[in-house]
Amino acid sequence: MQSRLKESIGSDIICFNRTNFKTFAKVFASILFLIQLSFLFSCKEDSPVASTRTYYMGFQNSAPRYDDFNLVLQTIALWSTRADAAMITTEVPWDSLLAGKTPQQYVKNNYVGLVEYYRTKKMKLWIYIDPQNGLNRTSDANALVAVGKSIAQPEMQKIYRRFVVVMDSMLRPEHLGLALETNLIRVAAPASIYNGVKKAANDAVADVRAIDPTVKLSVSVQADLAWGKLLGNGTYVGIQQDFSDFPFIEELGVSSYPYFDFSNPDEIPINYYARLVEGKAMNLMITEGGWTSASFEGPNQKLISGSVEAQQKYITRQGQLLDAAPSIAWFQLPFTDIDLSKVPTNVDPSIRYFAYLGLVDINLQPKPSLTTWDNIFQRKLTEK
Numbered sequence: 001m002q003s004r005l006k007e008s009i010g011s012d013i014i015c016f017n018r019t020n021f022k023t024f025a026k027v028f029a030s031i032l033f034l035i036q037l038s039f040l041f042s043c044k045e046d047s048p049v050a051s052t053r054t055y056y057m058g059f060q061n062s063a064p065r066y067d068d069f070n071l072v073l074q075t076i077a078l079w080s081t082r083a084d085a086a087m088i089t090t091e092v093p094w095d096s097l098l099a100g101k102t103p104q105q106y107v108k109n110n111y112v113g114l115v116e117y118y119r120t121k122k123m124k125l126w127i128y129i130d131p132q133n134g135l136n137r138t139s140d141a142n143a144l145v146a147v148g149k150s151i152a153q154p155e156m157q158k159i160y161r162r163f164v165v166v167m168d169s170m171l172r173p174e175h176l177g178l179a180l181e182t183n184l185i186r187v188a189a190p191a192s193i194y195n196g197v198k199k200a201a202n203d204a205v206a207d208v209r210a211i212d213p214t215v216k217l218s219v220s221v222q223a224d225l226a227w228g229k230l231l232g233n234g235t236y237v238g239i240q241q242d243f244s245d246f247p248f249i250e251e252l253g254v255s256s257y258p259y260f261d262f263s264n265p266d267e268i269p270i271n272y273y274a275r276l277v278e279g280k281a282m283n284l285m286i287t288e289g290g291w292t293s294a295s296f297e298g299p300n301q302k303l304i305s306g307s308v309e310a311q312q313k314y315i316t317r318q319g320q321l322l323d324a325a326p327s328i329a330w331f332q333l334p335f336t337d338i339d340l341s342k343v344p345t346n347v348d349p350s351i352r353y354f355a356y357l358g359l360v361d362i363n364l365q366p367k368p369s370l371t372t373w374d375n376i377f378q379r380k381l382t383e384k
Contacts, residue, residue: 053319053379055285055327056124058085061114064339064362074364076117079335082377086118087331088171089128089180089288092160094143103166115171126329127167128177128220128253128287131160131197135348137181137188142348152196161204168212175216175329177287178204181255182242184222184230198245205248219246220253220287226276229261239276251328252277253287257354258314259306260298265291265314274325283384285329286322290314290357293337293367298353306356312368319376328384332373337362
């Protein structure tokens with residue numbers, strides 16, 4: 001059974017980046033095997049701490065190491081018992097597509113089986129496709145840089161648009177994001193890259209609507225930047241430019257890594273998310289983020305302080321922030337920590353900043369934050 005299952009895995013290695021570091025292995029053909037594992041690794045949940053929630057809760061496929069197939073299966077089995085939604089976030093697989101693989105082949109090999117499994121669990125599906133560089137917002141995707149290409153070029157925008165359409169048509173998500181952290185790209189990247197992302201995403205809307213009139217469209221923005229934190233001045237700047245540049249937005253994705261700027265989760269303002277859509281009849285969802293459970297030296301040799309206790313407090317605070325906002329989903333993208341000793345050498349070293357966001361460690365041992373997540377998950381879901 002194991003050998004047949006391994007033979008069925010796609011031959012493409014999913015790009016390892018911050019928006020996709022949780023996807024370490026290929027898609028699995030044997031749904032039955034996964035379902036069996038989900039029963040083996042499910043555990044009893046604690047009593048609920050509140051009565052309702054308006055937001056779906058979920059993860060993206062993640063594991064401590066990308067090269068341990070059984071570990072990936074165990075991880076899926078663990079998180080699928082405490083989620084009612086799933087996320088696929090990926091950069092465009094530029095290297096595969098430029099090498100001649102069709103987007104249909106790529107999606108079939110890497111995602112179709114996985115999504116079928118999610119559907120057996122009755123999960124709602126969010127897909128976010130990143131036309132830029134998930135770990136380095138100053139640059140094009142590494143695969144494009146390697147061949148002297150850029151999203152600023154019309155031919156690369158065409159490849160992106162085709163990939164978006166195929167992902168939507170083959171996987172049929174309920175929610176589709178066409179770009180990630182657009183305000184951060186606008187600030188950090190050359191104007192040519194930002195304008196390329198903007199044009200590609202806006203042009204993709206007509207492509208998607210030609211085959212799918214119902215999927216909800218969005219981009220994500222970086223909440224910490226919107227609040228002026230990443231700029232260092234702490235002055236709220238908002239995201240009005242993003243609404244102007246991406247007028248198709250029907251719901252807003254939000255990225256937030258507040259441990260870079262706050263020393264305590266309780267310091268995060270209660271309207272941290274709600275203010276982003278203030279004055280608009282629009283829902284939002286947390287599409288990536290978290291709080292580190294370990295300390296490390298951050299950018300500019302700044303000490304980033306983290307602990308399992310602070311992470312648990314953050315999960316509690318995150319629920320409060322979402323309760324105070326028109327929220328419809330919360331994705332804690334990495335369910336597990338990342339085993340940095342096994343990260344490929346070609347991965348941007350900034351991955352270390354996001355290595356301790358998991359609710360379990362690299363040995364799949366629960367952190368205190370997992371209990372808090374489970375408590376919130378037990379609330380009755382009342383959809384908006």
